[in-house]
Amino acid sequence: MARPAVAPPVSTVDTACTLDCPDACSLRVSLRGGRITSIDGGTANDATRGYICAKVRHFHDRVYSDDRIKYPALRTGPKGSGQFRRVTWDDALEHIAENLRDTRERHGAASILPICYGGSNGWLTQDFADALLFRRLGASRLLRTICAAPTGAANMGLYGKMPSVAYQDFAEARLIIIWGMNPGVSGIHLMPFLKEARDRGATLIVIDPRATSVARQADRHLAIRPGTDLVLALALHRYLFEHGHADTAFLDAHTTGADALRPRAAEWTIDRAAEVCGVPATAIEELAQRYAAASPALVKCGWGLERNRNGGSAAAAVMALPAVAGKFGVRGGGYAMSNAGVWGTARPWITTPEPDVRAINLAQAGRALTETTGPAIHHAFVYNCNPVVTLPDQTRVIQGFSRDDLFTVVFDQVMTDTALYADVLLPATTFLEHYDYAKAYGPIALQLARPVIEPVGEARSNNDVFFDLLRRLDLGTDADPSDDLEAMLTSLAALPETIADPLRETWTATPPWNGRPVQFVDVFPNTPDRKVHLCPPALDAEAPHGLYHFQADPASDAYPLSLISPATDRTINSTLGEAARPDVVLDISDADAAARGIADGDLVRVFNARGSVEIKVRITPLLRPGTVSMPKGVWRRHSRNGLTATALAPDTLTDLGGGACYNDARVNVRAVITAH
Numbered sequence: 001m002a003r004p005a006v007a008p009p010v011s012t013v014d015t016a017c018t019l020d021c022p023d024a025c026s027l028r029v030s031l032r033g034g035r036i037t038s039i040d041g042g043t044a045n046d047a048t049r050g051y052i053c054a055k056v057r058h059f060h061d062r063v064y065s066d067d068r069i070k071y072p073a074l075r076t077g078p079k080g081s082g083q084f085r086r087v088t089w090d091d092a093l094e095h096i097a098e099n100l101r102d103t104r105e106r107h108g109a110a111s112i113l114p115i116c117y118g119g120s121n122g123w124l125t126q127d128f129a130d131a132l133l134f135r136r137l138g139a140s141r142l143l144r145t146i147c148a149a150p151t152g153a154a155n156m157g158l159y160g161k162m163p164s165v166a167y168q169d170f171a172e173a174r175l176i177i178i179w180g181m182n183p184g185v186s187g188i189h190l191m192p193f194l195k196e197a198r199d200r201g202a203t204l205i206v207i208d209p210r211a212t213s214v215a216r217q218a219d220r221h222l223a224i225r226p227g228t229d230l231v232l233a234l235a236l237h238r239y240l241f242e243h244g245h246a247d248t249a250f251l252d253a254h255t256t257g258a259d260a261l262r263p264r265a266a267e268w269t270i271d272r273a274a275e276v277c278g279v280p281a282t283a284i285e286e287l288a289q290r291y292a293a294a295s296p297a298l299v300k301c302g303w304g305l306e307r308n309r310n311g312g313s314a315a316a317a318v319m320a321l322p323a324v325a326g327k328f329g330v331r332g333g334g335y336a337m338s339n340a341g342v343w344g345t346a347r348p349w350i351t352t353p354e355p356d357v358r359a360i361n362l363a364q365a366g367r368a369l370t371e372t373t374g375p376a377i378h379h380a381f382v383y384n385c386n387p388v389v390t391l392p393d394q395t396r397v398i399q400g401f402s403r404d405d406l407f408t409v410v411f412d413q414v415m416t417d418t419a420l421y422a423d424v425l426l427p428a429t430t431f432l433e434h435y436d437y438a439k440a441y442g443p444i445a446l447q448l449a450r451p452v453i454e455p456v457g458e459a460r461s462n463n464d465v466f467f468d469l470l471r472r473l474d475l476g477t478d479a480d481p482s483d484d485l486e487a488m489l490t491s492l493a494a495l496p497e498t499i500a501d502p503l504r505e506t507w508t509a510t511p512p513w514n515g516r517p518v519q520f521v522d523v524f525p526n527t528p529d530r531k532v533h534l535c536p537p538a539l540d541a542e543a544p545h546g547l548y549h550f551q552a553d554p555a556s557d558a559y560p561l562s563l564i565s566p567a568t569d570r571t572i573n574s575t576l577g578e579a580a581r582p583d584v585v586l587d588i589s590d591a592d593a594a595a596r597g598i599a600d601g602d603l604v605r606v607f608n609a610r611g612s613v614e615i616k617v618r619i620t621p622l623l624r625p626g627t628v629s630m631p632k633g634v635w636r637r638h639s640r641n642g643l644t645a646t647a648l649a650p651d652t653l654t655d656l657g658g659g660a661c662y663n664d665a666r667v668n669v670r671a672v673i674t675a676h
């Protein structure tokens, strides 16, 4: 009888999740024989409390899946056909270097465009060697605006991005407004703190066109019409000013611009706001009264309210509330937006200034790839991004990548919808195969992520590849790190010791203020005069009609419905979207379905002048009439005609930050086939 095989060595490794999610969970990864067998929560991040989402619990399925790009490859069939032949790394990188040189010579360096966004969202996988390469080449500069640009501009303009109330302190609040965020899906570790607050008697109010899980747990849910948050917030300001609830002592001591905000709010009576926002006047009045009366009162501003023409002003008006109402200075009071900037170390290893080159807005990449001249884009280098499904005006993005005179590199982990259009495919490592920083933007947490397994196939990290290209193009310097590990060590050396030392020793930085800053006690606005600027001149000049100016709804008789496309629990943006998606449906209210003779489960066409999407409907009581909803980040294979919500999204820009207006899609819906 054969002896039983010796069990392979079993181990666990601690690391952290770098995906584009606010929470940055600590992870404990179990391995057998060098292969991941399970992924669980770790304990280093105080706010994530040892549990993780289902997406990452199963992330090793993606790591080892057949969808992985395992080798460099060159296109052999027509663009989009997905036909490639394997080549060596050396051949692939030589081919790319040659094209970069040649494109620069023939059309000028500005005809080269990096197309990237969050990817794994870490400090090392973005804006390190990649930034050095494209800067030294003189390539067109990409404005990465598709998310957080309007909220970021508002938070910067008003507060210089003051650190936000941390998750742990939500439990201290007596009243919490969750405004345009869906934490039950997109920041799940906030939920226990909301429950704790409620158990301790806090009032929870949610402002969202959908009855999300957090809205269903709330004391009040205002199912607002998308894109009208600015009006609701201004009506609250008006109420505070008119009814003697504005904190004049605080306004005098700590703010500028109240005299500009007040008259702009003056026109928005509760009745007018009720009409525009589509919520009862009584609900707005009650919200205003409760907010004025409560302390500590906390406003959590999400990202759902920014993705429209009024998004920047809306975020500014929401974040201005605690300043006008005097809600700072107590634990659990104030506002929460993003804590991405609290470490105060915006990539100190990038020392060269941004060169003065042409800028291209990522939210308008389809337009740039099809229309831009002087020079046209001839080389698109895609990494950390899946533009064919995540950018507005999908049809035009696809047209752009179909151009025969465009050379496209796609550097990704899996065979995405964009990768199908590559001339050269490069396999990328996941956050379980390279070094990175996991920087939370909800809680205040910073951890190192480490390679837990050997790269799958021939996958390489971003820094390995971009440093190699720098050398091939003779753009490297002796000071450049040589690879991923050297990049990590260089970055640590560039950080303040108070951050770097604990990271070196424990892979976890010690959060300032014990991770729980109190606004206007521990932290103050990072503006030059340390004041809140309620109407900063720069923002006022940037917004097309001035800050706090409400731009009317773009709906028409032909396209009366607002299409929103929020986050779901299946994917992070389009990451993980390759798997089966029974949840990809168009959510529609009973009234809107009935008016169109549509029954639950029907195949419908959702359309506007930009395109159409064929998809099944789900009739739901959880959505306000006049609004329909499709998930964000859907791959083309999951709709019947290969187009998704982004095909219906305009490439117009938000009032601040040049952001994407995904939720300004206005559409109509018709049944294609009735299921009943």
Ligand SMILES: Nc1nc2c(c(=O)[nH]1)N[C@H]1C(S)=C(S)[C@@H](COP(=O)(O)OP(=O)(O)OC[C@H]3O[C@@H](n4cnc5c(=O)[nH]c(N)nc54)[C@H](O)[C@@H]3O)O[C@H]1N2
Pocket: 020, 021, 022, 147, 148, 179, 180, 181, 182, 183, 185, 186, 187, 207, 208, 209, 210, 212, 224, 225, 226, 227, 228, 229, 302, 303, 304, 305, 306, 308, 564, 565, 566, 567, 568, 569, 570, 571, 572, 573, 633, 663
């Ligand atoms: N599971 C999961 N988690 C994620 C992500 C993911 O894809 N999946 N994505 C990550 C990323 S990149 C981001 S930016 C964050 C986003 O996290 P969230 O801030 O939650 O953003 P969204 O999901 O876009 O929208 C939030 C809510 O806003 C509502 N909404 C839409 N339009 C409006 C409006 O005009 N006004 C108001 N008041 N509400 C509106 C939507 O119905 C939705 O419930 O989540 C991160 N976390």
Ligand SMILES: Nc1nc2c(c(=O)[nH]1)N[C@H]1C(S)=C(S)[C@@H](COP(=O)(O)OP(=O)(O)OC[C@H]3O[C@@H](n4cnc5c(=O)[nH]c(N)nc54)[C@H](O)[C@@H]3O)O[C@H]1N2
Pocket: 020, 116, 117, 118, 119, 120, 121, 125, 146, 147, 307, 383, 384, 385, 386, 387, 389, 390, 391, 411, 412, 413, 414, 416, 428, 429, 430, 462, 565, 566, 572, 573, 574, 575, 631, 632, 633, 645, 646, 649, 662
């Ligand atoms: N309809 C609609 N669309 C939206 C939105 C919306 O509200 N509605 N919101 C959007 C939001 S909030 C965001 S943040 C954007 C995000 O848009 P994208 O940045 O395109 O995000 P992902 O779809 O996650 O694509 C990231 C890609 O990077 C790859 N990647 C990850 N790590 C690495 C790495 O280390 N190296 C390399 N080379 N590749 C890597 C992943 O495999 C993945 O394919 O999408 C936006 N799209």
Ligand code: SF4
Pocket: 017, 018, 019, 021, 022, 023, 024, 025, 052, 053, 054, 055, 056, 188, 572
């Ligand atoms: S995606 Fe978010 S919730 Fe899931 S493990 Fe990563 S940080 Fe945690």
Ligand SMILES: [Mo]
Pocket: 020, 147, 148
């Ligand atoms: Mo995002």
